[in-house]
Amino acid sequence: MLEVQNVDLFYGAAQALRGVSMKAEIGKVTCVLGRNGVGKTSLLRAIVGHHPIANGDILWDDASINGLATFDRARRGIAYVPQGREIFPLLTVQENLETGYAGLPAKLRFIPDEVFELFPVLKDMLKRRGGDLSGGQQQQLAIGRALVTRPRLLVLDEPTEGIQPSIIKDIGGAIKFLRDR
The missing domain is CATH 3.40.50.300 (P-loop containing nucleotide triphosphate hydrolases)
Structure with a gap:
C-alpha cells in the first residue's frame, strides 16, 4: 500500500503542496482530482521521486521511501x-x-x-x-x-x-x- 502523510513540497519559495495525505490500496484505483495548478502532478512526481518533499512521509509497503532515488523506487515496483x-x-x-x-x-x-x-x-x-x-x-x-x-x-x-x-x-x-x- 502507498501512503502519503502530511506532505509539503516547494519549488524555491513557492509552496506547491501543503499537508497532503492520501492512501492508495492494492487492488483499487485511486484518482487524484483537482483544477489546473493545484499540485496533482507535483504530488505524483513526489511519489515517484522526481521531486523531494520538504516535510511529511511517503510510505510504500509500510516503509518510508522519502530518501530513495527514482530508480530505487522503480526497483521496488x-x-x-x-x-x-x-x-x-x-x-x-x-x-x-x-x-x-x-x-x-x-x-x-x-x-x-x-x-x-x-x-x-x-x-x-x-x-x-x-x-x-x-x-x-x-x-x-x-x-x-x-x-x-x-x-x-x-x-x-x-x-x-x-x-x-x-x-x-x-x-x-x-x-x-x-x-x-
Missing part, C-alpha cells in the same frame, strides 16, 4: 507514466518498450504478453517509430513501457488527456484489468 507521455520519438515501438528493461534482471528482460494483450496495436507497430504514432497510440506505448517493469503500483498522470474516445476506452479497460489481477 513503482512505475510512472508522466503527463505528455515522454516516449522516445526516434526509437521504434519495440525499442521504446525495451527501455523499460533498465532496472530488471536479465531473466526478466522481455516484453510481457500482457502488454500486447492490453494494447494489440503495439504488436502490429513494433518497427514503427514512436513519433509516428497517434497521441493515443503513444499513450498506450508509454503505459506499455511502464508495464514492462512489472510494477505493483502504476502512477498515471493525465492518462486520457487529448486522446480519442475509443482509445480512452482501451486505456480504461487496461486499468480495470490491472486492478483486478
